[in-house]
Amino acid sequence: MIDVLVIGGGNAALCAALMAREAGASVLLLEAAPREWRGGNSQHTRNLRCMHDAPQDVLVESYPEEEFWQDLLKVTGGMTDERLARLVIRASATCRDWMRSHGVHFQPSLSGALHTARTNAFFMGGGKALVNAYFRSAEQLGVGVRYNAPVSHIELDGDRFVAAHIGPRHVNGRDLPAERIEARACVLAAGGFESNREWLREAWGQNERGEWTADNFLIRGTRFNTGVLLRGLMEQGADTIGDPTQAHMVAIDARAPLYDGGICTRIDCVSLGVVVNRSGQRFYDEGEDFWPKRYAIWGRLVAQQPGQVGFSIIDQKALGRFMPPVFAGTKANTLGELAQQLGLPEGEFVATVQAYNAACQVGTFDHTRLDDCHTQGVQPVKSHWARPLDTPPFYGYPLRPGVTFTYLGLRTDHTAAVHFAGKPSPNLFVAGEMMAGNVLGKGYTAGVGMSIGTAFGRIAGTQAAAALGYHHPSSEITHDCATA
Template identity: 80%
Template sequence: MIDVLVIGGGNAALCAALMAREAGASVLLLEASPREWRGGNSQHTRNLRCMHDAPQDVLVDAYPEEEFWQDLLKVTDGKTNEELARLVIRESSTCRDWMRQHGVHFQPPLSGALHVARTNAFFMGGGKALVNAYYRSAERLGVQIRYETPVEDLEIKDGRFVAALIPERQVNGVHLAAERIEAKSCVLAAGGFESNRDWLREAWGQNERGEYPSDNFLIRGTRFNTGTLLKRMLSLGADRIGDPTQAHMVAIDARAPLYDGGICTRIDCVSLGVVVNKEGERFYDEGEDFWPKRYAIWGRLVAQQPEQIGFSIIDSKAVGHFMPPVFPGSKADSLEQLADQLELPRETFLRTLQRYNKACRSGSFDHTKLDDCATEGITPAKTHWARPIDTPPFYGYALRPGVTFTYLGLKTDATAAVHFANQPSKNLFVAGEMMAGNVLGKGYTAGVGMSIGTAFGRIAGHNAALSCLDRQPV
C-alpha cells in the first residue's frame, strides 16, 4: 500500500508530493489531465506574493507581514481567517529556497507598469516552467505519477481516508478498468469547480433581467477543474467554507477562448481610463487602488452588468503605461467612431465621457503611485489617475468575466486537515484551491493564490507523511 496519495497535479499537489517524499513517505500523484495539460491553473501563473522584512534576492525594499495582512484584509473586506492568512504570509517568506532546490528559478525584479517588484517574486519562464521543474524533481525523487487518472469518488470511514475510486475510461484508445487505490493518507488538491458550467449556473442562478450570468463567463484556467471531488467531499459531510459565487474573477478580453486563456487575456488599462457597460454608462471607480490589488474585482463587476459585458476606454495618453494586451482593441479617431465600432449607444456614451472629462481635476499624474488626479461631482467617482479622455486616437476593449478559480471549498486548520463536524481528519488533508476560501472569502491580490497553494501544499504533504508514521500533524 502506498503511504501518501496526492490527488491533483498543480502547484499545491506538487508541493505536497515533494514534501511527503522528502519526509520519507512513498507517494503516488494522480493527475486528471493528459501530460501535455498537466499543472492545473498553476501553468498559467507568473508569480508568488512574498513577505520580506528587508530586500531579498529578487525582491526589492521590504514587504512586512503587517502590510501583506492589511492588503489581504482590504481585498477580502475582512472575509478571511486571520490565523490561516498569517500562516500563509509567514510561509511565503521562507519558501523560495526550498523552491529553488526543486529547480524553480526566479527572474530579476520587475519595474514599471506592474507595480509588484516589491511584493511579488516572478518565476523565470512562468508557471509552466515552475510546474515542469516540480514534476522533474518529483520523478527524480521517486514520486509515482499517473496522468489521465481522474478520481470520481472517495471512501471515507469515520473521518478517515480509506481509498480513492477511479472510473473506467478510454485513454489513447485503450479501455482501462475501474480501480480502487488505497493509501495510508491522502492530500486533496484537485482544484475548484470553475470549469463545471452546470455548477456555475446553479451557483449564480438568474438575475433580475432573467439572464443566467454564468453563461457568459470565460474560464481563464484549466478545463479540468470540474469540482467532481469537491462536490463528493461535501456530500460525504466534509465541513465547507466559502460562497460558491465568489471567485478569482478578472475582466478579460471578450475574445478570449472558453478555457485556458491564462494571464495573456487580461486587459490592464482599466485604471487608466473609464469602463462602461453596453448601455454606455460607467458603474465603478476605475482608480480605486493599484491594478494588482483591484484587478480581480472587475470580473465580478462586469458579471453584474447587462449581458455580462463591459468596455475599457482609453485615449493615446494612456498608451505605454500598462502591459499591452495580446490583441489590439478597437481604434478610432473620434469618440463617435469608437462608440459605433463597439456598438454602444452613441448619445449615452458621449454624454458619459463628456461628464467624466468635465469632472476631472488637474493634478500630478503618476501611474506608479496613488496620485492626486481625481474627479469631482460625479458618481461613481474616479479617485486616482483621472485624466480627460480627449486625445485621439481612442481605444476600446470589450471585457467579459474571466474565472480563474472558485472559492467554495473545504474547511481546514493550520495542519491542513479536512474537517468533519468540526473535527480534523487524522489522515486526510487539503491544499490549494480546494481550501483557498479559508483565506479568500472574496477578492484577490496578485500572486496570493500561489502563496496559499505553496504554503498549504507543503504543510499538507508533510503532515500526510507524519500521519503514516502515526505521528501528530504539526
C-alpha cells in the first residue's frame, strides 16, 4: 500500500508530494489532466509574494511581515484567519531556497508588472517552468505520477481516509475501468470549482431577466477544476469555510477563450484610464490603490454590471505604462467613434468621459506611486493617476469576469488537516485552492495564491508523512506548524 496519496497536479500538490517523499514516505500523485495540460492553475502563474526584511537576490528593499499582513487584511476586509495568514507570510520568507533545490529559478520583476519588484519573486519561465521543474524533481525522487486520473470520490471511515476512487474513463481511444486506490494518508490539492458551470450558476443565481449570471464568466485557468472532491467531502460532513460567490476574479479581455487564457488576457490599464459599463457609465474608483492590490476585485465589479461586461478606456498617454494584453485594443481618433466601435451609447459615453476630464485635478503624475492626480466633483471618484482622456488615439478593451479560483473550501488549521465536526482528521490533509478560503475570505493581492499553496502544500506533505512516523529532515516547516 502507498504511504501518501496526493490528489492534484498543481503547485500545492507538487509541494506536498515532494515534502512527503523527502521525509521518506512512498508517494503517488494523481493528476486529472493529461500530461500536456498538467499543473492546474499554477501553469498560468508568474510569481510568489514574499516577506523579506532586507533585499534578497531578485527582491529589492524590504517587505516585512506586518506590511504583508496589512496588505492582506486590507484586501480581505478582515475576512481571514490571522494565525493561518501569518503562517503563510512567514513561510514565504524561507521557501525559495527549497524551491531552488527542486529546479525552480527566479528572475527580477518584469518591466510592466507594476509595483512588484519589492513584494513578488517572479519564476523564470513562468508557472509552466515551475510546474515542469517540480514534476522532474518528483519523478527523480521516486514519486509515482499518473495522468488522466480524475478522482470521483473519497472513501472514508469516519474522519479517516481509506481510499480514492477513479471512475471509468475514455483515454486516448481506450475505455479504462474504475479503480480503487488505498493509501495510509492523503493530501487533497485538487483545486476549486471554477470550471463547474452548474455550481457557478447555483452560487450566482439569475438576474432580473432570468439569465444565469455565471454564464458570462470566463475561466482563466484549467478546465479540470470541477470541484467534484470538494462537493463530495462537503456531503460527507467535512467542515467548510467561505462564500461560494467569492473568488479570485479578474476583469479580462472579453475576447479571451473560455478556458486557459491565463495571464496574457488580463487587462492591466484600468488604473491609467476609466472603466465604463455597457450604458457608458463609470461604476468604481479606477485609481483606488496600486494595481497588484486591486486587479482581482475588478472581475467581481464587472460581474455586478448589466450583462457582466465592461470597457477599459485609455488614451495615447497610457501606452507603454502597462503590460499589453494578447489582443489589441479597439482604436479610434475620437471618443464618439470609439463608442460606435465598442457598441456603447455614444452620447452617454462621451458625457461620462467629459465629466471625468473636467473633474481631473492637475498634479504630478507618477504611475509608480500613489500620486496626487485625483478627481473632484464626480462620482465615483478616481483617487490616483487621474488624467484627462484628451490625447488621441483612444483605445478600448472589452471586459468580462475571468475566474481564476473559487474560495469556498475545506476548513483546516496550522497542520493542514481536514476538519470534521471541529476535529482534525488523523490522515487526511488539504492544501492549495481547496483551503485558500481560510486565508482569503474575499479579495486578492498579487502572488498570494502561490504563497498559500506553497506554504500549505509543504505543511500538508510533511504532516501526512509525520502521521505515518516519517519526519522531514528540515525542521523549518515542522517548527512553523508547531508555533503558528
